[in-house]
Amino acid sequence: MTPETTFIKNTKLLGSSKSYMKVLKFGGSSLGNREAISKVISILLNRIENKEKIIVVVSAFSGITDQLIGLSRSNQSKRSQKALQSIKNRHIDVIKFFFNNSEQQDVLQQFDNLYQELTKALQFNLQKQDELKRNQDHIIGFGERFSAQIITSLLKKNNVNTLYTDTRTLIKTNDNYGFAKIRKSISYKNISDYYHIHTDKVIVATGFIASTINGHSTTLGRGGSDYTASVIGAATSAEAVEIWTDVDGLMTADPEKVPSAITIDQISYKNAEGFSKYGAKVIYPPTIKPAMKYDIPIYIKNTFRPGLNGTLIHNRSINSTNSIYGIVTIPNVTLLTMKCRSAESVGNFLPKRFTNRNQEIKIVEHSIDNNLIKIAIINQNISESALKIEHTIQEEFNGQIDKFELFEGLSMITIIGRHASILSVKSLIARKLTLYDKAVRSMIYNKKLKTLSIFTESKFENQLLNDLHNMLITEENVANS
Numbered sequence: 192m193t194p195e196t197t198f199i200k201n202t203k204l205l206g207s208s209k210s211y212m213k214v215l216k217f218g219g220s221s222l223g224n225r226e227a228i229s230k231v232i233s234i235l236l237n238r239i240e241n242k243e244k245i246i247v248v249v250s251a252f253s254g255i256t257d258q259l260i261g262l263s264r265s266n267q268s269k270r271s272q273k274a275l276q277s278i279k280n281r282h283i284d285v286i287k288f289f290f291n292n293s294e295q296q297d298v299l300q301q302f303d304n305l306y307q308e309l310t311k312a313l314q315f316n317l318q319k320q321d322e323l324k325r326n327q328d329h330i331i332g333f334g335e336r337f338s339a340q341i342i343t344s345l346l347k348k349n350n351v352n353t354l355y356t357d358t359r360t361l362i363k364t365n366d367n368y369g370f371a372k373i374r375k376s377i378s379y380k381n382i383s384d385y386y387h388i389h390t391d392k393v394i395v396a397t398g399f400i401a402s403t404i405n406g407h408s409t410t411l412g413r414g415g416s417d418y419t420a421s422v423i424g425a426a427t428s429a430e431a432v433e434i435w436t437d438v439d440g441l442m443t444a445d446p447e448k449v450p451s452a453i454t455i456d457q458i459s460y461k462n463a464e465g466f467s468k469y470g471a472k473v474i475y476p477p478t479i480k481p482a483m484k485y486d487i488p489i490y491i492k493n494t495f496r497p498g499l500n501g502t503l504i505h506n507r508s509i510n511s512t513n514s515i516y517g518i519v520t521i522p523n524v525t526l527l528t529m530k531c532r533s534a535e536s537v538g539n540f541l542p543k544r545f546t547n548r549n550q551e552i553k554i555v556e557h558s559i560d561n562n563l564i565k566i567a568i569i570n571q572n573i574s575e576s577a578l579k580i581e582h583t584i585q586e587e588f589n590g591q592i593d594k595f596e597l598f599e600g601l602s603m604i605t606i607i608g609r610h611a612s613i614l615s616v617k618s619l620i621a622r623k624l625t626l627y628d629k630a631v632r633s634m635i636y637n638k639k640l641k642t643l644s645i646f647t648e649s650k651f652e653n654q655l656l657n658d659l660h661n662m663l664i665t666e667e668n669v670a671n672s
């Protein structure tokens with residue numbers, strides 16, 4: 192073997208197929224106002240001065256997507272001019288703050304072009320249902336286009352060779368508006384080709400938005416900019432994806448509910464997926480998979496405290512002595528329990544039947560034990576959803592349901608940790624928290640994600656959450672230190 196081939200082989204092992212480029216995604220809270228945007232620009236300029244290669248992905252300014260959704264739903268006659276005006280003012284205010292008189296004109300003109308396009312889209316005649324949905328996705332994607340355009344101009348003002356990138360030209364999806372599914376091979380190829388053509392530029396890309404093969408605008412679900420960043424990272428074999436937000440990272444619990452919660456230094460993809468799936472808001476659940484598949488580490492970082500390490504999500508499970516990593520909650524969960532024949536098939540069928548259909552019924556967890564099926568859902572209209580589930584079982588399985596029960600207004604508290612320890616937690620809870628005999632309505636253990644979910648009435652949530660956190664995390668940390 193020549194030294195050269197050895198070298199190539201070794202570097203490959205060391206991961207030289209990675210492109211030494213990082214994808215930095217900034218969420219709405221990092222783009223909420225002038226101060227936040229100044230922080231973002233200084234983080235970016237710092238990286239660029241250090242000769243780091245980066246791609247930037249941005250969300251809409253905070254609150255803008257909500258306002259656009261409101262506008263897209265109301266009738267033209269009833270539409271609030273105030274909301275439209277406020278969207279305009281927020282952006283113009285930022286432009287006027289950052290650009291001096293002579294620079295402003297171009298940036299304002301660019302903004303106005305997009306804004307005119309938005310007002311035109313809002314005049315659309317909303318008659319046919321499918322056109323309505325399509326037009327809605329078009330409207331709610333303007334927030335990312337506004338913000339990416341402004342961030343591009345700000346970097347250009349700082350002499351950075353920057354390229355505004357509308358991801359609708361790169362990321363292709365099906366036509367499931369509001370929650371579109373990415374067509375991977377074509378999207379990855381588009382992104383990779385684009386990146387390789389423009390290696391000399393800093394790409395500033397819109398998060399959240401994509402388009403169908405026919406060119407209709409789509410969106411990737413609320414919070415979808417994280418997902419965009421991960422997909423871009425995967426397609427370009429990035430060295431890392433950084434999710435910049437307004438908290439220090441993934442935490443052992445929601446610090447607003449559990450004051451003793453602490454930041455998690457590092458965690459595996461699988462566990463991070465559990466966190467986001469079961470209630471941690473810091474990262475959008477679909478984000479994990481593309482990064483995991485291509486082994487790209489994800490960092491969660493705080494825009495307002497950039498010196499902190501944040502949380503690293505990667506392929507190693509934690510080398511920590513602590514066996515429980517965190518506890519997350521989802522409020523207002525309804526638990527449906529039913530007994531029926533062929534429970535195994537019914538229980539496996541339901542989550543598949545109801546995902547990807549615009550999340551018609553949002554099933555957050557389910558289990559099948561003997562003939563008992565448990566399904567946790569987070570829909571607003573419970574009785575309608577329950578009826579739909581009942582009908583579906585009857586239709587599809589000719590199924591006789593022996594016992595159908597419904598518990599509303601529960602909190603779902605999910606414990607995430609190492610497999611065996613979750614099982615032991617189960618018995619520990621059963622032994623130690625006898626006080627909560629009444630509080631604990633039901634539990635579901637998820638073998639795949641190694642999580643244990645406890646369902647409790649919301650009035651018990653706070654106490655139970657804090658007790659569990661003390662018992663399983665704080666006390667363990669003390670014992671292990």
Ligand code: ASP
Pocket residue numbers: 218219250251256257334398399412413414415416417
């Ligand atoms: N702006 C979009 C939303 O509010 C996407 C995102 O923020 O990630 O859902």
Ligand code: MG
Pocket residue numbers: 218414417472473474475
């Ligand atoms: Mg987000």
